[in-house]
Amino acid sequence: MKFRSVFEIIGPVMIGPSSSHTAGAARIGRVARTLFGRQPEWARIHLYGSFAETYKGHGTDVAIIGGLLDYDTFDERIKTAFTDANQLGMTFEFVPEEEEAIHPNTARLVIGDSQGTMELVGISIGGGTMEVVELNGFPLRLSGHYPALLVVHDDRSGVIASVSNVIAMQGMNIAHMEVGRKEKGEMALMVIEVDQIIDATLLHELQSLPHVTQVSTLAN
Amino acid sequence: MEVLFGTVKELVALAEAQNKPISEIMIEQEMLITKRTREEIIAQMDNNLTVMESAVEKGLQGVKSTSGLTGGDAVLIQNYIASGKSLSGDLIMDAVSKAVATNEVNAAMGTICATPTAGAAGIVPGTLFAVKNKLNPTREQMINYLFTSGAFGFVVANNASISGAAGGCQAETGSAGSMAAAAIVEMAGGTPQQSAEAFSIVMKNMLGLVCDPVAGLVEVPCVKRNAMGAAKALVGADMALAGVVSRIPTDEVIDAMYRIGQTMPSALRETAKGGLATTPTGKALEAEIFGKGNAQSDAVHS
Numbered sequence: 001m002k003f004r005s006v007f008e009i010i011g012p013v014m015i016g017p018s019s020s021h022t023a024g025a026a027r028i029g030r031v032a033r034t035l036f037g038r039q040p041e042w043a044r045i046h047l048y049g050s051f052a053e054t055y056k057g058h059g060t061d062v063a064i065i066g067g068l069l070d071y072d073t074f075d076e077r078i079k080t081a082f083t084d085a086n087q088l089g090m091t092f093e094f095v096p097e098e099e100e101a102i103h104p105n106t107a108r109l110v111i112g113d114s115q116g117t118m119e120l121v122g123i124s125i126g127g128g129t130m131e132v133v134e135l136n137g138f139p140l141r142l143s144g145h146y147p148a149l150l151v152v153h154d155d156r157s158g159v160i161a162s163v164s165n166v167i168a169m170q171g172m173n174i175a176h177m178e179v180g181r182k183e184k185g186e187m188a189l190m191v192i193e194v195d196q197i198i199d200a201t202l203l204h205e206l207q208s209l210p211h212v213t214q215v216s217t218l219a220n
Numbered sequence: 221m222e223v224l225f226g227t228v229k230e231l232v233a234l235a236e237a238q239n240k241p242i243s244e245i246m247i248e249q250e251m252l253i254t255k256r257t258r259e260e261i262i263a264q265m266d267n268n269l270t271v272m273e274s275a276v277e278k279g280l281q282g283v284k285s286t287s288g289l290t291g292g293d294a295v296l297i298q299n300y301i302a303s304g305k306s307l308s309g310d311l312i313m314d315a316v317s318k319a320v321a322t323n324e325v326n327a328a329m330g331t332i333c334a335t336p337t338a339g340a341a342g343i344v345p346g347t348l349f350a351v352k353n354k355l356n357p358t359r360e361q362m363i364n365y366l367f368t369s370g371a372f373g374f375v376v377a378n379n380a381s382i383s384g385a386a387g388g389c390q391a392e393t394g395s396a397g398s399m400a401a402a403a404i405v406e407m408a409g410g411t412p413q414q415s416a417e418a419f420s421i422v423m424k425n426m427l428g429l430v431c432d433p434v435a436g437l438v439e440v441p442c443v444k445r446n447a448m449g450a451a452k453a454l455v456g457a458d459m460a461l462a463g464v465v466s467r468i469p470t471d472e473v474i475d476a477m478y479r480i481g482q483t484m485p486s487a488l489r490e491t492a493k494g495g496l497a498t499t500p501t502g503k504a505l506e507a508e509i510f511g512k513g514n515a516q517s518d519a520v521h522s
Contacts, residue, residue: 054436
């Protein structure tokens with residue numbers, strides 16, 4: 001089931017004109033910002049398919065920038081997101097792409113600041129619902145429905161067990177989990193969706209595990 | 221994910237077996253899936269209803285989109301109703317005007333509630349606030365109207381599509397009109413099965429509807445398609461309440477919609493590369509709105 005809640009059908013409350021092109025786009029931007037963990041200084045946004053064709057008329061561009069500024073789908077400041085970004089010193093550019101994407105509404109966000117960069121591919125699947133399908137080159141499936149943990153780690157035996165053990169010790173239930181790696185023995189990523197709210201203690205404990213290099217969270 | 225229903229057949233069977241309205245099954249499923257309380261769920265839908273009401277009121281005062289393509293038609297239709305000359309009936313035209321009002325607000329980047337999408341956001345509230353004057357529902361019944369619409373939309377979203385880019389306008393205004401028809405039936409005292417029949421009757425008449433927005437905007441022909449979706453919803457509900465049934469079962473109609481969407485060329489799925497968007501006037505309007513020198517977003521902003 002792609003859609004879980006009745007409020008994905010009757011909702012979201014949003015700024016018009018398009019749930020997939022405006023609200024879904026805002027959510028992709030906001031998830032990117034949340035995963036990045038702070039306000040990016042710059043953003044390069046590649047648009048594919050219908051996003052590339054019609055983004056200006058739908059306000060997809062202002063919506064993604066609004067999301068990067070942490071605005072929700074119903075935040076009226078979405079309309080002034082370009083100006084707001086300028087005032088905060090965030091530069092951005094949009095690159096409409098010709099090539100076929102995995103979904104008609106696809107955006108690749110490359111964002112960064114002096115401390116680092118992040119690349120995220122999001123798809124807007126209709127009605128304001130979106131999925132993250134790639135993060136820093138790792139394919140994944142992240143709906144944003146559940147609180148989620150993202151754990152970057154070295155591809156070593158026992159790391160997955162130690163991470164899931166810490167989660168179990170907190171009395172948390174794993175709803176969905178994916179593991180991906182670039183090359184055998186190199187950098188790997190765990191995406192773990194859980195039923196409960198993730199707190200700072202859990203993040204700290206995971207961060208201190210051997211071979212874990214970075215932990216971030218995406219709370220609902 | 222544990223669900224009570226994944227198809228309309230299962231939804232109707234549950235409602236009949238437990239002697240509950242479809243809206244109640246949707247509320248129970250929402251509680252099951254999200255682990256939230258009934259009060260939280262009702263309160264959120266109540267809020268959505270308030271947003272819809274505000275959008276209708278705003279649109280009926282007259283709004284204009286930034287492109288200038290749409291706006292003001294809801295007022296024209298209300299004035300026409302007031303003149304007493306409506307041929308298709310005041311209730312239908314009231315629903316039409318309120319659907320248009322909502323979508324004009326949407327096109328003007330106002331606040332709306334997607335039902336199931338923003339492009340199709342006029343139909344469910346448009347019909348609701350029109351039949352309200354005829355059926356005098358309680359606030360609870362109005363909220364239930366949204367849950368019933370949502371129950372059918374849930375099935376469509378999970379078994380077909382509610383996105384114009386994926387499935388054409390049949391997936392957006394088609395789904396919305398069909399969802400509204402099912403909800404009208406419940407509010408008017410019809411059975412769950414009659415809701416399903418109303419849904420099918422309307423959906424069958426929205427099949428093949430392409431998504432061809434002029435200049436890629438959610439304005440032309442979207443606003444007027446919401447108007448017609450609202451009118452079809454009322455007629456479909458009336459037909460089902462009269463006892464008319466669909467020869468093709470609802471889930472098969474939904475599947476047909478999905479397959480039609482899959483085989484529809486991408487030019488007719490929200491890309492603005494076909495249909496009305498590529499008529500001479502459609503192209504001229506696009507050039508007027510997004511002509512060269514106005515490509516603000518392509519530049520680097522610093």
